[in-house]
Amino acid sequence: EVQLVQSGAEVKKPGESLKISCKGSGYSFTSYWIGWVRQMPGKGLEWMGIIYPGDSDTRYSPSFQGQVTISADKSISTAYLQWSSLKASDTAMYYCARPIAAGDNWFDPWGQGTLVTVSS
Amino acid sequence: EIVMTQSPATLSVSPGERATLSCRASQSVSSNLAWYQQKPGQAPRLLIYGASTRATGIPARFSGSGSGTEFTLTISSLQSEDFAVYYCQQYNNWLGTFGQGTKVEIK
Numbered sequence: 001e002v003q004l005v006q007s008g009a010e011v012k013k014p015g016e017s018l019k020i021s022c023k024g025s026g027y028s029f030t031s032y033w034i035g036w037v038r039q040m041p042g043k044g045l046e047w048m049g050i051i052y053p054g055d056s057d058t059r060y061s062p063s064f065q066g067q068v069t070i071s072a073d074k075s076i077s078t079a080y081l082q083w084s085s086l087k088a089s090d091t092a093m094y095y096c097a098r099p100i101a102a103g104d105n106w107f108d109p110w111g112q113g114t115l116v117t118v119s120s
Numbered sequence: 121e122i123v124m125t126q127s128p129a130t131l132s133v134s135p136g137e138r139a140t141l142s143c144r145a146s147q148s149v150s151s152n153l154a155w156y157q158q159k160p161g162q163a164p165r166l167l168i169y170g171a172s173t174r175a176t177g178i179p180a181r182f183s184g185s186g187s188g189t190e191f192t193l194t195i196s197s198l199q200s201e202d203f204a205v206y207y208c209q210q211y212n213n214w215l216g217t218f219g220q221g222t223k224v225e226i227k
Contacts, residue, residue: 047216105211106154108166
């Protein structure tokens with residue numbers, strides 16, 4: 001069974017750094033892109049960016065370029081989303097997701113989500 | 121960046137009735153469009169991709185149509201489990217964008 005398991009909820013202060021994770025299992029991790037999606041409280045879905053763990057090729061939405069870093073460690077089948085200096089506006093649920101097929105662009109399955117709360 | 125606009129924002133429908141949701145792209149995305157369903161407290165679920173192909177396990181009452189800039193998701197006969205928020209998503213030139221969502225609520 002293909003699964004994406006994300007790290008647990010985080011509570012941070014503004015200015016702190018953070019790295020959340022997404023571990024893939026049940027498939028060839030290096031053969032599929034993994035994407036990250038933000039959902040702010042009570043709001044819609046926002047496509048943040050994608051990474052190909054096979055060669056770490058990464059693409060960002062213009063809205064998130066320079067705001068976050070997406071990376072992957074193929075040796076442990078894990079993708080990451082990180083911030084160097086969090087802001088209150090980064091408070092959101094963050095999902096990782098994998099395309100349905102190696103050459104496709106549509107996300108399924110999804111991770112369970114990681115809730116990030118940034119508050120002083 | 122391609123902007124996706126969904127309408128209406130909220131759709132009130134009685135169980136058993138038909139629901140029609142719209143999604144418009146700011147420029148042509150060909151058939152590179154998907155629909156997702158999200159229920160409270162859950163991750164989104166893929167319903168339709170390639171504008172009209174149902175994902176694995178999705179009931180036949182869900183159908184998608186359209187190409188270019190205008191797309192439609194139709195739920196032929198709403199069941200209680202279909203009340204949720206629905207998002208369209210396009211993917212073009214290594215960049216995806218979602219619509220703002222349509223909430224389907226019980227009338």
